[in-house]
Amino acid sequence: MFERDGGEFRADKYGPDLRVLDGIASWCGGLHGSMPLQDALTSLATGFRAEAAVLSRLHRGQERPRAVCIHDAQNSNADSVKLSRPLCQDVMGYLFTKARTSTIWFLSDHVEDSSWVTTQTLENWRAARNMREIVVVALEGNLQQQDYLEFHFTRDLAYSEKLELESLMPTLVRAWAGRKAGLVTQAQMDDRMIRARQAAAASKLKPDAPILGMSNPAKLTRAEFRVCVMLSRGLSVKALTDELGLSESTIRSHLRSIYSKTEVSGMQELMYRILSAAPEESGRARGRL
Template sequence: MSRHQKQQDRPRAVAMMDAKSDDAEAVTIRRPFCQDVMGYFFTKARASTVWFLSDHLSDGNWVSTQTLENWRATREIEEVVVVVLAGSLRQQDYIEFHFARPLEYSEKLELEALVPTLVRSWSGRKTGLVTQAQMDDRMIRHRAAAQEHRLKPEASILGVSNPANLSRAEFRVCVMLSRGLSVKGVTEELSLSEATVRTHLRSIYSKTEVSGMPELMYRILSSENDEAGRLRQTR
């Protein structure tokens, strides 16, 4: 299922269901192919119309795309059916079906008979369904990226690689704390106001995923002890 907004070059996938999603060796579908199938008529087709790839294959004026041909070859796709669910001056919605075998004429008729029901169901859907699906997809990707870059508990906060991605000022604050200075001592040593130091601390707490000063000091001192132990072992 996909949506194409007129200011975009290509349609955006809204939802996908792949019968071979559990097959580790199968190439998974990553984009819609409605534009590849419909060609010139992509932005001109009206709602409730259905388009069969097999009808185009016998048309000498229709030119396939390399992306579509690669997809058909890797997954042995014989037929792609595109249904225009809705259309307006701003956007169009599509649903497409991919088949690993050619469809019989009777099967095409059955699909065409199903189109009005699909269109009515789509027009009667809950408002905001597509937008919510897109937002959910972005949220999933954002969470996955955040999890990938999450600071590991055993990582040294003051390590050379700066695993918490501290700013230069935040790193200096942690160094001062590791030397036993209090917040007031840090302000005097770095010539900063107490408010500025506490702002740095709040950012440090967030980046290192600690609840406050006691846990931060534990992480700093623990990582320093671990680093010292590793250095002794290498000597």
């Protein structure tokens, strides 16, 4: 058992650091649905004072495992290189296909192994973030898939810390084996939803963006852009049908699409957005017609 000693863990009668226990409790609770899997992984990594952590799954027939969720302490740091994929296969090397449940690997143990060969991806990651140790454990597996858990540290682990990790990993593995059904699928769906929302927010038309700007911020089609330009000249819907040789229903279909893309409520708000644009923007847009 271990206690803190100058920022590290050392064997003692008092038991694991409370942060470790809290992380394990969050991990076990998360696997039964008390919190998102991403949050459970973050809490576990924080308890171990790991800089990054990855939960990954390898489906039979796939070349590499895919991340289920990733924790990176520097995720909010725009200037920092981020962990983007699992590195368990890079760390385990030729032993990757021989993984047994609950088996733990330390990168530092492989460095002295002449049969082990590093990868450029692993070395780039270690150099970019000064990673001193990476720990990998094989979770539950079957004929269809194998799961892995990995922790990345920016410090060398003391012998007592390695012992503690070895003693605690079976608990993490047992908790994973008894996890709530569908947990990985839900985590992957949550991740896709987050990325979709981020993409939507990035592409969302800004309230003050000129609809007829040269960059076409609303992503209007050529026909929709032409309709907006002609509206800016004061033409009515009836005049548009005559000018473009289109039916009124087609013009109104274009308008409904324009309203949706520009996030306006109707013709009045659309005209305000068009006519409030900078004169030079509107002038250049008319030249494109």
